[in-house]
Amino acid sequence: MTPLAELPALPLHTAGKYVAAAYIVLFAMVLVYLAIISIRMSRTERELGELLERLDEKGPQAQAQPEPGSER
Amino acid sequence: MAQRPYGKGLRPLSIATVAAMTAALALVFFYAPLEAEQGFLQKIFYVHVPLAIVSLCGFVLGGLLAIQHLRTRDPRWDMRSYVAIHMALIFGLATLITGSIWAKGSWGHWWVWDEPTLVSFLIVFLLYATYQPLRFAIEDPERQARYASVFAVTAGAFVPLNFIAVRMSTSFLHPRTLSSTSNLPGSMGLTFLVSLIAIGLLYATLCKYELTVKHTRAQVRALRRRLLDDGAPARGRSAAPSALPDDDAPARPAPGQPDGLGAQRFGAGSAPGTVGG
Amino acid sequence: MSATLDTSPATEGERSVARPQPGLWSTVAAVMRKELLVELRTLESVPGMSLFAVTTFVVFHFALNRGSVEGDLAAGILWVTLLFAAILGVNRLFVADADQGGFDCFLLAPVDRTALLIAKAATLLVYLVALELVAVPAFSILLLGPPIGPALGGTVAALALGDLGVAAIGTLVAAMAVRTRARDLLGPLLTLPLFVPIVIGGARCTAPLLELSHRGAPSGRWLTTLGVYDLVFGLIAYALFDFLLED
Numbered sequence: 322m323t324p325l326a327e328l329p330a331l332p333l334h335t336a337g338k339y340v341a342a343a344y345i346v347l348f349a350m351v352l353v354y355l356a357i358i359s360i361r362m363s364r365t366e367r368e369l370g371e372l373l374e375r376l377d378e379k380g381p382q383a384q385a386q387p388e389p390g391s392e393r
Numbered sequence: 394m395a396q397r398p399y400g401k402g403l404r405p406l407s408i409a410t411v412a413a414m415t416a417a418l419a420l421v422f423f424y425a426p427l428e429a430e431q432g433f434l435q436k437i438f439y440v441h442v443p444l445a446i447v448s449l450c451g452f453v454l455g456g457l458l459a460i461q462h463l464r465t466r467d468p469r470w471d472m473r474s475y476v477a478i479h480m481a482l483i484f485g486l487a488t489l490i491t492g493s494i495w496a497k498g499s500w501g502h503w504w505v506w507d508e509p510t511l512v513s514f515l516i517v518f519l520l521y522a523t524y525q526p527l528r529f530a531i532e533d534p535e536r537q538a539r540y541a542s543v544f545a546v547t548a549g550a551f552v553p554l555n556f557i558a559v560r561m562s563t564s565f566l567h568p569r570t571l572s573s574t575s576n577l578p579g580s581m582g583l584t585f586l587v588s589l590i591a592i593g594l595l596y597a598t599l600c601k602y603e604l605t606v607k608h609t610r611a612q613v614r615a616l617r618r619r620l621l622d623d624g625a626p627a628r629g630r631s632a633a634p635s636a637l638p639d640d641d642a643p644a645r646p647a648p649g650q651p652d653g654l655g656a657q658r659f660g661a662g663s664a665p666g667t668v669g670g
Numbered sequence: 671m672s673a674t675l676d677t678s679p680a681t682e683g684e685r686s687v688a689r690p691q692p693g694l695w696s697t698v699a700a701v702m703r704k705e706l707l708v709e710l711r712t713l714e715s716v717p718g719m720s721l722f723a724v725t726t727f728v729v730f731h732f733a734l735n736r737g738s739v740e741g742d743l744a745a746g747i748l749w750v751t752l753l754f755a756a757i758l759g760v761n762r763l764f765v766a767d768a769d770q771g772g773f774d775c776f777l778l779a780p781v782d783r784t785a786l787l788i789a790k791a792a793t794l795l796v797y798l799v800a801l802e803l804v805a806v807p808a809f810s811i812l813l814l815g816p817p818i819g820p821a822l823g824g825t826v827a828a829l830a831l832g833d834l835g836v837a838a839i840g841t842l843v844a845a846m847a848v849r850t851r852a853r854d855l856l857g858p859l860l861t862l863p864l865f866v867p868i869v870i871g872g873a874r875c876t877a878p879l880l881e882l883s884h885r886g887a888p889s890g891r892w893l894t895t896l897g898v899y900d901l902v903f904g905l906i907a908y909a910l911f912d913f914l915l916e917d
Contacts, residue, residue, distance in 0.1 A: 336431075336432055336433040336434035336498055337433055339434055339437065339494050339495065339497065339498030340433060340434060340436045340437055340498075342494050343437045343440055343441065343490075343491040343494045343495065344418075344440060346487065346490050346491060346494070347440055347444070347487055347491070350483065350486075350487055351595070351599075354483070354599065358602065358603075358606055361606055361610065362606065362609075365606075365609060365610050365613055368613050368617070369613055369616075372613070372616060372617055372620065372621070375621060376620060376621075379621070463910075463913055516863050516866050517863070519862075519863050520860070520863035520864065523856065523859045523860050526852070526855075526856065526859070527846070527847075527850065527856055527860070530850035530851040530852045530856060531849070531850050531851075532851075536849075539913055539914075539916070540846055540850075540914065542913070543842075543846060543910045543913050543914055544846060544860070546906065546910060547842065547864070547903075547906055547910065550902060550903075550906055551863075551864055554867060554898075554899060554902060555863075555866065555867055557895075558866070558867035558870050558871065558895060558899070559866075559867075559870065561870075561891075561895065562870045562874060
């Protein structure tokens with residue numbers, strides 16, 4: 322454990338930038354993936370919202386003519 | 394036909410991943426001693442090698458899941474195989490990038506042919522990069538899944554063989570410092586193990602996440618089709634398998650529905666204009 | 671095809687008792703005979719592959735700006751050229767079957783489906799051997815520095831093992847790629863990474879043989895590697911081929 326005491330904690334001027342780059346790459350890729358998923362999820366949320374709206378519109382009609390086949 | 398929810402174990406899994414990754418990072422930067430030869434640069438080892446190992450296992454796992462698909466013909470196995478391979482490919486890309494960064498820091502070149510891990514990863518990456526184009530080139534979903542599974546099994550068997558062959562062919566002029574996991578002193582070994590667990594958990598979490606999202610979207614599509622009977626457009630040509638088996642089929646007429654709407658829909662595909670007719 | 675495959679429904683029950691299903695090897699022989707006859711009459715694959723190989727040697731001469739090569743370089747040029755010529759053959763392997771209903775005919779016939787795999791792989795093997803009968807002498811005349819005589823035994827052994835692997839993998843990938851939309855592109859893209867271990871084994875094995883100062887016997891280590899690779903992929907192709915044929 323002694324070498325740690327002699328060398329700088331984060332030797333950013335030498336090897337540090339490469340190590341940082343490697344870890345940042347991993348971090349960035351995970352974040353990009355999260356962003357992609359969140360875009361997909363918001364699209365899904367929007368679709369669900371639309372479905373609910375259309376159901377509300379159809380609601381009165383659907384009650385007037387019950388569709389027996391649509392219950393599963 | 395209620396399907397088992399994919400997102401069931403997602404919360405504990407993600408919490409475990411966060412904990413493991415935090416522990417791994419703490420160990421890497423505050424506990425593991427500096428290596429004699431390479432100094433601080435060696436710390437990349439703790440992210441590069443676990444990524445490589447998890448990625449290789451992911452590819453083999455994709456092959457095993459594909460075997461299950463071929464045996465049972467259940468499309469859910471194909472979905473799992475697809476996600477496993479997709480994620481392993483991304484982790485493989487991360488392996489190549491981190492390995493390249495290490496090479497640049499260590500020898501001044503962005504690429505070296507002496508690291509068998511990097512080289513065999515390049516070959517594996519090039520092979521699996523054809524997985525999606527192969528899927529996209531086949532339109533019939535059942536055939537697409539079947540051919541993709543055959544590919545996944547072949548490629549999954551190829552991965553270890555390729556690794557061995559490349560390792561055998563590498564010259565021994567440069568010592569393999571980055572990929573050698575033997576003779577690691579205790580503290581480094583522990584750090585490596587924790588990093589490996591963290592990356593493995595990350596892989597599992599992301600795969601589960603992906604499966605859950607895909608399944609949710611397929612459920613919304615199915616809901617739209619059933620509630621609105623509007624013959625919602627099929628997904629169109631896609632390289633990804635669907636999370637629900639009947640997602641790609643044209644809208645089925647509801648059984649027992651009185652003539653009108655039902656009879657009109659008995660041709661191939663469905664006419665969108667028949668809703669509310 | 672054999673004239674005995676009469677599947678008239680009325681008497682099928684009787685016939686299946688009187689005439690048992692054709693055996694695996696007779697089916698293989700029948701399919702191979704058809705393939706080789708077609709090739710002999712149309713000369714589609716082998717002359718093209720051989721011409722491609724010889725032309726590539728010429729291109730290499732100009733690209734490398736050398737009159738003769740030896741050792742690693744020689745082995746590399748030989749194997750890469752053979753491999754790319756093999757890919758030409760692999761591309762064409764199932765095209766006739768896919769375009770003219772050959773798959774359907776085969777599926778309707780009451781024969782073991784593995785016979786198609788074995789027959790096509792054996793046919794490809796024959797094409798490769800024919801290719802090498804042209805390419806290796808051409809190589810030794812055009813580009814190879816040291817005389818090939820003493821190296822011939824080891825080179826032939828390495829080529830034989832390499833050919834087996836190429837045949838197994840090539841047939842499997844050809845069957846996968848032929849019924850997709852981008853068959854000419856996907857075929858090579860899929861096969862090249864799978865061929866890399868064969869190139870490694872073959873080139874490493876042949877390189878010392880082609881040095882100016884010969885080193886005698888080919889390395890057993892690499893020959894074993896090639897053999898193991900061939901075995902594994904032969905088994906994989908055998909296990910998976912049926913899944914590609916269903917439709």
